[in-house]
Amino acid sequence: MTADHLSQDSVAVVTGGNRGIGLEVARQLADRGLDVVLGSRDLERGRRAAARLASLAGRVLPCQLDVADPASVAAAAGWISDALGRADILVNNAAIEYDTDQQAATADLGRVQQALQTNLLGAWQTTQALLPLLRQSPHPRIVNVSSEGGSISEMTGGTPAYSVSKAALNALTRLLAGELGSAGFLVNAVCPGWTDTDMGPGGRPVEQGAASVTWAALLPDDGPTGGFYRDGRSLPW
Ligand code: NAP
Numbered sequence: 622m623t624a625d626h627l628s629q630d631s632v633a634v635v636t637g638g639n640r641g642i643g644l645e646v647a648r649q650l651a652d653r654g655l656d657v658v659l660g661s662r663d664l665e666r667g668r669r670a671a672a673r674l675a676s677l678a679g680r681v682l683p684c685q686l687d688v689a690d691p692a693s694v695a696a697a698a699g700w701i702s703d704a705l706g707r708a709d710i711l712v713n714n715a716a717i718e719y720d721t722d723q724q725a726a727t728a729d730l731g732r733v734q735q736a737l738q739t740n741l742l743g744a745w746q747t748t749q750a751l752l753p754l755l756r757q758s759p760h761p762r763i764v765n766v767s768s769e770g771g772s773i774s775e776m777t778g779g780t781p782a783y784s785v786s787k788a789a790l791n792a793l794t795r796l797l798a799g800e801l802g803s804a805g806f807l808v809n810a811v812c813p814g815w816t817d818t819d820m821g822p823g824g825r826p827v828e829q830g831a832a833s834v835t836w837a838a839l840l841p842d843d844g845p846t847g848g849f850y851r852d853g854r855s856l857p858w
Contacts, residue, residue, distance in 0.1 A: 624839040626760050629654050629679075632707050633838060636660040636688050636747055637715030639670040641818035642766065645831035646712055647671075650838060651679040658701055658708075660686030660715070662693070688715045688743030698750035708754035710838045713744035713790075714766040718782045719820050725781035733782040740786035745793055756804060763801075764837040765794045767810040767849065774857045791849060791858060798847030807844050809837045812851040 633650045637643040638659035647670075651657045656679050661667025667683035674681040684700060687693040701708055718736040723729065744765055755761040770780055771787025791810045798808040815821050816830030824830065833852050849856045 624653065624841065626841050627653075627655065627709065627839070630656065630707070631709045631758075631760075632656045632658065632701070632705050633710035633712065634658040634660060634701065634708055634747075634751060635712045635714055636686055636743070637662075639663070639666045641820065642813050642816055642827060642831050642834065643712070643714040644670050644674075645827045646714060646834050646838070647681055648674050648677065649828075649831055649835045650710070651677040651681050653839070654678040655710070656680045656682065656705065658682050658684050658697075658705070660684050660688075660697065662687035662690075662715075686747075688713075688747050689739045691746055694743075694746050694750045698747075698754070701751070702754060706754075707757065708751050709758040709760060710762045710764070711748060711751050711755060712764045712766065712834060712838055713747060714764075714834070715743055716740045716766065716783075716786075716820075718786070719770075720780050720782045723781055724779060728781045733785065736782035736786040737789065740783070741789045741793065744790055748797065755806070759805075760842060761801075761804070761806045762838055762840060763794075763797060763806060763808040764834055765790050765808070765810045766834055767791055767794070767812055769812045769851070769856055771810075772849070772857050794849070795847055802846055805842070807837075807840050807842075807846040809840075809846060810849045811837045812849070812856055814851050
C-alpha cells in the first residue's frame with residue numbers, strides 16, 4: 622500500500638542502495654508498492670541486493686550509479702528515463718568517510734576532497750540529472766541523508782571530512798527547497814541516527830534508521846520542506 626498521494630507506478634530512486642540504510646529504505650519503499658531504482662556503484666552488488674527484495678509489492682530495479690562519477694550519473698538518469706519514464710522521489714543516501722581518526726587542524730585534505738566529491742557533489746549532480754523527471758512528478762520529493770555530525774551549532778571538533786560534507790549537504794538542502802518550492806517539491810535533510818551498519822556498528826536497528834529517512838520520502842503535499850529532521854522531529858542546523 623502506497624502513501625495516499627502516491628500511485629502504484631510511482632518511482633523512487635535510492636543512491637547507495639546495495640547495503641546499509643539505503644538497502645532498507647529501498648525495502649521500505651518497495652514494501653509500500655513503489656517501484657524502486659536501487660542505485661549501486663557496483664552493478665553486481667546491486668543485482669544481488671535487489672534479488673533479496675524480489676517478493677515485495679513494488680519492483681526493485683538495480684541500476685549502476687556511482688554518484689561521484691558524472692558519466693555514471695548521466696547514464697543512470699538516461700536509463701531511468703528510458704525504462705521507467707518517471708521519478709517521484711530521490712533519496713540521496715550514498716556517503717563515505719566517517720573520519721573519526723582525523724581532526725580539522727591536521728586533516729588530510731585529499732580525504733576531505735573525496736568526502737565532498739561523494740557526499741555533497743554526488744548528491745548535487747544526481748539531483749540535477751534527475752530534475753527533469755522529478756519536475757514532471759505530481760509530488761516530487763528529495764531526501765538528503767545527512768547526519769547530526771553536519772549540525773554546525775553542535776560541532777565541537779572531529780570527523781572533519783564527514784562533518785563539513787554533511788553541513789554543506791544541509792546548505793544544499795536549504796537552497797533546493799527555496800528554489801523548487803514553487804514547483805511543488807518538498808526537499809529535506811534527514812539524520813537516520815546512529816544506526817547499525819558498516820558506518821555505524823552497534824547503533825540502533827537499521828529498520829529504525831531507515832524509517833527516519835522513509836518518513837521524508839513519503840511526506841504528503843502539506844508536509845514540511847527545507848528542514849532537518851530525525852524521526853520526524855527537527856534538529857538544530
Ligand atoms: P554504509 O553502510 O557505509 O553504506 C554506504 C552506502 O553508500 C553503500 O551502499 C556504498 O556503496 C554507497 N556509496 C559510497 N560511495 C558511493 C558512490 N560514490 N556512489 C554510489 N554509492 C556509494 O553507510 P550507512 O550507514 O548505510 O549510511 C547511509 C547514509 O546514512 C549515509 O549518508 C550516512 O552518512 C548516513 N548516516 C549514517 C549513520 C549511521 O550511524 N550508520 C548516522 C548518520 C548518518 P558500496 O557498497 O559500493 O561501498
